[in-house]
Amino acid sequence: MxxxxxxxxxxxxxxxxxxxxxxxxxxxxxxxxxxxxxxxxxxxxxxxxxxxxxxxxxxxxxxxxxxxxxxxxxxxxxxxxxxxxxxxxxxxxxxxxxxxxxxxxxxxxxxxTPEQAREWLEPLLAGRIRSAFAMTEPDVASSDATNIGTRIERDRDHYVITGRKWWITGAADPRCAVLILMGKTDPSAPVHRQQTMVIVPMDTPGVTVERDLSIFGRHDQHGHVELRLDGVRVPVTNVLGEEGGGFAAAQARLGPGRIHHCMRALGAAERALAMLTDRAHRRVAFGAPLAAQGMLQEQVAESRLQIEQARLLCHQACQVIDTAGNKAARHLVSMAKVAVPRAATAVIDRAIQVHGGAGLCDSTPLAAMYGWHRAMRLFDGPDEVHLQSLAKAELARTPVLPV
Known part of the structure; x- marks a missing residue:
């Protein structure tokens, strides 16, 4: 309930x-x-x-x-x-x-730490600066975070960072002051203890923005960039959490982030459906409003069904987070992360179809909406990773049979 x-x-x-x-x-x-x-x-x-x-x-x-x-x-x-x-x-x-x-x-x-909070958290909460999260890399399958190759090497009281990152959202914004970067501090450690997160100010020497990446040809204001890090030096006090704790920290970060993306995607789906129904009432084809056609009515009904199903799953995941924590909700969050973008893109696609040519260009927000929510099936873990996790959990579960 x-x-x-x-x-x-x-x-x-x-x-x-x-x-x-x-x-x-x-x-x-x-x-x-x-x-x-x-x-x-x-x-x-x-x-x-x-x-x-x-x-x-x-x-x-x-x-x-x-x-x-x-x-x-x-x-x-x-x-x-x-x-x-x-x-x-x-x-x-x-x-x-x-x-x-x-x-x-x-x-x-x-x-x-209190010092890190004063320097970075307080201005972020105040909206005075922006930040980026540097995890994904161009040369490895970053859907498996243990593949990350960026090196973070200790040199006395500093870390030296070398590597490449891409799809670093927000790093092109002129207000972006800081990166939270994930890299390997100890490649010989157990696989989930090799990674560490460090705080890297954007103006640190050796941090270079190579290019901004578009999503289906569209560049967002804040950007999604490819970064090069050449001998970037930061104090060891810039470690976030503990050395070797990067993988666990990434999981803690991505859990709430995934469900927040799902919440927003539901809003995009609702806007697309509202645009679809408005267009259906206003446009006439073959002597009748589109809304009078059975095929269109079925699309509207399917859209409402998908949105409500996705919302219930998202809200159930939220309630478990609230009552039992992120770990207990992880499979529900994975389900939502797969189901909600699927529903959103399906509804947006129907709205594009009903708008015809206007749905393909910037005369409406639909094309941009579709591109972003199609990308959502890749970021914060692609569908396949979430489905694999769900399948393993289900196969390990002992079925409870009715008496």
Whole structure:
């Protein structure tokens, strides 16, 4: 049984609804116009972003993803995050609940020293800087984190880092001040104790942004970059957690991050379905509105069915996180991470089809929405990794037969 939200959580959700309707969605044309004028590979920040951040803080819609800051459970935060998914370029950052900063803030909150918290966590929570998480590499199958090849070698009171990283989301943003980087400190250690996370300021000598990567031809404002690290030196006090604890820290970071992505994806699916039904009522083909055609009606019904199924799974995972912790919820989170992007891309694809040519270009947000949520089936663990984990758990389970 899904727990009921508190009165405060319901009030915040209502406040978020108004914020989205009255401020965020009307700001999208201004955001898009700035980006179009600046060019697709420009990463400067549209001024409307900071305007929305100020408004969100005034409304108390700030850092709601982190229970220690907001007092909300994951289940109570879920509908707020879902609403933010209606405008993924603007809304998550407007309320300071954007990836990858949320995961990095969680890591710094869980593992950071008081000094690390003062230097990095506090400005992140205040929205003054942004951050990136450097894990994926171009030369290995990064779906298996034990493959990571970037070396972190001890030189007295410093670490020296050498390697290449890519798909480092956020690192092209001019406000990105810090990387949390995962690399190997001891290749001879047991396989899950070889990796360590370290904090690397972006302005450290030897950190080079090689290029920004597009998603299906679209460049995001914050960027997804390829990085080169040539003899990058940071103090050993920049270790996050403990040496050899990087793999465990990555799992702790990715659990909440995965379910937060799923929450936002539900919002994108809801927006796509709303656009689909609106188009179906307004467009006439072969003498009747599209909404009157049985084939279209079936697509609408299938979309609603998929969204509701995905939402229930996402909310069940949230409730288990709240009551029993991330580890207990790991298989539910894996299920959601597979099911929710599948549902979202299916609904968005139907909306594209109903919009015809308008669904393929920037006349609507559908093409960008589809590209991002198709990519979601790869980041934070590809579908195949989650399915393999689920299969192993199911095969090891002792069936409970009816008496």
């Amino acid at each position: 899904i727990a009921e939200a508190s009165p405060r959580a319901r009030e915040l959700t209502e406040r978020m609804t108004v914020f989205m309707r009255d401020h965020v969605l009307p700001a999208e044309p201004k955001y898009d116009a700035y980006r179009a004028a600046a060019g697709p590979e420009d990463h400067s920040v549209p001024p409307v972003v900071e305007e929305l951040k100020l408004r969100a803080q005034e409304l108390g819609l700030w850092n709601l993803f982190l229970p220690s800051e907001s007092g909300l459970t994951q289940l109570e935060y879920a509908p707020i995050a879902e609403l933010s998914g209606w405008s993924s370029d603007l809304a998550p950052e407007a309320i300071n609940c954007q990836a990858p900063d949320t995961g990095n803030m969680e890591l710094l909150h869980l593992l950071g």
